[in-house]
Amino acid sequence: MSKDARPIFMAPPETSPLLNRTVFGSEHDDYRRGVRNFFEAEVYPHWEAWEAQGHVDRDLWNKAGAAGMLCVTMPEAFGGLGADRLFATIVMEEQARVGASGPGFSLHSEIVAPYLKHYGSQAQKERYLPRMASGELIGAIAMTEPGTGSDLQNIRTRARDAGDHYVLNGSKIFITNGFLADLVIVVAKTGETGKGSADTSLMLVEAGTPGFTKGKPLKKMGMRAQDTAELFFEDVRVPKENLLGSEGAGFLMLMQQLAWERLMIAIQAQASAEAAFDIARDYVKSRTAFGRPVAAFQTMRHRMADMQTELGVGRTFVDECLKAEIAGTLTPMAAAAAKMWVSEMCSRVIDQCVQMHGGYGFMWEYPVSRAFVDNRAHQIYGGTNDIMRELISRAL
Template sequence: MKDGARMIPRTLFNSEHDDFRKTVRRFIAEEIMPHHERWEEQQHVDRAIWNRAGELGFLCNTMPEQYGGAGTDRLYSVIMMEELSAAGASGIGFNLHTDIVANYINNFGNETQKKQWLPKMATGELVGAIAMTEPGTGSDLQGVKTRAVKDGDDYVINGSKIFITNGYLCDLVVVVAKTGDSGEGAKDMSLIVVEADRAGFSKGKPLKKVGMHAQDTCELFFKDVRVPQTNLLGPKEGMGFIMLMQELAWERLIIAIISVSGAEAALRHTLEYTRNRKVFGKTVASFQNSRFKLAEMKAEIAIGQVFVDRCIEQVLKRKLGVDAAATAKYWCSDMMSRVIDECVQLHGGYGYMMEYPIAKAYIDSRAQRIYGGTNEIMKELISRTL
């Protein structure tokens, strides 16, 4: 971070990563941010930005080359997450597409499935989503009611999902559905890929959210949707919960990564504002209260960054624990909210005006403490390891 706000240098990235970061930063500045306000008004990004990202190699770059990726390490994904968050580009769903949906297919799909979907996801021809949450379930994944019933060589799927990121523009969805009746929720769940052009599959209009207005979050409906049984991910039915648990740690770390980067950006904006804004003939930054608040924020961000970087190291070694990921998600998203709230206060009345980046950060950041499992659920997961 510029302006001396980063007190401990990061050691994760090499010169190739740094070059990639510069390229991503330029892409965001030139091809995303000039359109973001318009996307917020229409409640989704233009479909063309997905194709452009694919053309530049920004989608699914961690996937193996034989499936259209570049075979890069996850640090390239981290860079994309950090730069999008730092820019306030909250409408872009690349991270979920690349680092969650594609991972499920790559890690649990068979060779036919990987060749069928991953190359088109890498080019942006297919936009991916994952459908977990339902109107009555929230963070309780074992309580899903969407059901897939075998009929001949197909599954017939009925149910609905809500709060689905990339839902409005998606071309395929990894659906969490019940396929069994054992009474043990975890053993009855499966993951099934549903293409958006299947009969009976429909999308609601983008939901009107408090923030993240350009993100095409919507409800999905399944009414007698038929998909071949070959669309099942994993070796057999009933493996859905196990697969979800294997990937959720990374998903939660993604939220922590975004949170630290977003908090850092908020501090950067606030440093600039308080150094220029004068009150009673003095800059806001010159008052002791302001200096102390800025110092507190700098310290919290540094603490969060060090822990997140350590977790990223564990991801690269495939050793990230559920409790560490839950800790990172809960603490960093809470920290981001604290930091941004203080930053709004230091902006005074202007902090409540949407023309200032800090106001947009204020409404966009609140969801971090909810999705990926609420922070209360994160504490429950951590408590189980005590």
């Protein structure tokens, strides 16, 4: 593609939401400006190189830590900012805005670190959280196995009690941050009751522990700069002090954290869809056909009206869920509904954004092309949307 036609990241003016957002205060706006600068300067320009190598550069994590963007909701005593989850939301939204699916910051900061905060011993928190906040240590969580994902109670990875330690055997797949990870929360069976909910435990396994090996980053349809890897555990000696929470309580801990984890997916999908829409809207305003801007055709204007309406509905739902999360009242059902509906709306909207770009929308260099495949994963991880429907329907 000629150099002139190559798109660079130009922040398009953001579409005003249908209703003003009321979740954030001025302190959040200041923080957002810094985060936005970081993603535009330190992340966006590298997407091509990072996609080629299948992961972001290791030092990006240290830069993000220094910029105060990792583990912001962790207590200050453990290196965080002691901030509310709206700050974490800003990091997710700004990352989505530049379409950078590479850095696994949100999983590290808002999924892995909270397990340590809520269930970790004082020694575990002191050992890991400050280094996670600085970016010195990268976290991952390994639930899914080659043989099972949705049916988590039927995992086969097992940790056998050997006195003062466990002996861990098994393998995990599709693990975000897996290739670069320094610390992995591994979901394993420790009990023999036959009930997955009672037999499951979480344990902390450090990279470099003998018997713990990693596969290369998996080649994916999208999110190509995000390292997603297979992990193997062969007679790994895990000291008992690396157990997270109590033995057999793993399933309960996983369930308790899921609502926020699912809302996080909705937050990212919503912001990604809005960003793609802004880019596509600007494109059809500048592209001409039949002597007019493409945006002038009624069919295009009506298409954009539909998209803006869907985005508005999603935005309101996500922000109300966010308010509930901050108030401590977010229900698993609302989070599942947000994850399901917004991830599907995101795919519908971005499909239209590709269409609005014509042939250019199919070119990898164009952000909407990458957004089309990158955002498809929101319907799969964090529990597939079929599972979300199952959960919502069970509560009816």
